[in-house]
Amino acid sequence: MNGPAHQQIDEMEQALRADGMRITRQRSAILRVLAESDDHPAADELHRRTREMDPTVSLATVYRTLSALEAHGVIHRLTFEGGGARFETADSPHHDHIIDMDTGAVIEFRSEKIERLQAEIAAELGYDVVHHKLELYCRKR
Ligand SMILES: [Zn+2]
Known part of the structure; x- marks a missing residue:
């Protein structure tokens, strides 16, 4: 495990404890595996990876832990068209x-142009953007 990922996990676990969540060994393993995954895994894939570290983790535990982590705001559930939650x-x-x-791969991007344009469009209509989600469904050229 590299340094930043480790620190990131420690910070998330501290925040969870401060928020009243008990960090069990299994929950810690699930959180660690997710923090080290940059491909937005689904629950079953996360389960497969977590079991490599801790074979006692069941799929039900993964689902329950993901719901709790989401409720505490440390993870995001992504629901893309034509697939389950990631x-x-x-x-x-x-x-x-x-x-x-075609492959179901999820690629992250950030465009300052788009961020600016969204703020401009909202402002023209008398709004400030609080939050947005943009999903581009694509095929490789
Ligand atoms: Zn992402």
């Missing part, structure tokens, strides 16, 4: 997603 930790800077429709 997950990422909530501490990375804002970004949007490209979904490869």
Whole structure:
């Protein structure tokens, strides 16, 4: 495990404890595996990876832990068209997603042009953007 990922996990676990969540060994393993995954895994894939570290973790535990982590705001549940839920930790800077429709791969991007344009459009209509999600469904050229 590299340094930043380790620190990131420690910070998330501290925040969870401060928020009243008990960090069991299994929950810690699930959180660690998700923090080290940059491909937005689904619960079953996360289960497969977590079992490599801790074979006692069941799929039901993964589902329950993901729900609890989501409720505490440390992970995001991503629901893309044509697929089940996928997950990422909530501490990375804002970004949007490209979904490869053929492979299901999820690619992160951030465009200052798009961020600016959205703010301009909202302002013209008398709004400030509080939050947005942008998903581009794509095929490789
Ligand atoms: Zn992402």
